[in-house]
Amino acid sequence: MAAYVIAEAEHLDDPDVRRYRELAAESIARYDGRYLARGATPEPLEGEWPDTHRMVVIEFPSMVQAKNWYTSPEYADARAVRGVIAGRRMLFVEGLVG
Template sequence: MTAYIVFTREATTDQTELDAYGQAVAASFAGHPLKILAAYGAQEVLEGTPPEGVVILEFPTMEAARAWYDSPAYQEVVKHRWKGSSYRVVIVQGT
């Protein structure tokens, strides 16, 4: 069943680290079946505190989503995101 990883950037703390993440993250996609559905597009907040940005990735299964997230390639890159920002990240199964 389809799964989605939703990244919600709450706050930027170090733009240099966030830029390093942005430049390197695409390489971590190699060999993983994913589709970028949204990436920092225009938002209309209906409820709650507005995030700085939202990214939604689609995967064929929860296992495929987790395989990418846990991959050595992504785990090397994500260190920059952790140093440069505060995010909320969830994997949600589609219906």
């Protein structure tokens, strides 16, 4: 069953964040993930969404694969480059069968 990683963070454009994006994309592909949305600005129909925040949605073949990616040395390298992004949120959710 597919699993999804949904991330939200303030949009930043500096060399460390650009390098993080490169390393993260490489690590995601290595663990059979694929971007469904990347750097998207959501259109809120209910509630609020800060203009400065972006959303990423990544699909993995399974929750096990998503967690393997998140705990992988490859993604650890990406996180080390990025540092701490205040207010960043990341969620893991399983998809529906069929």
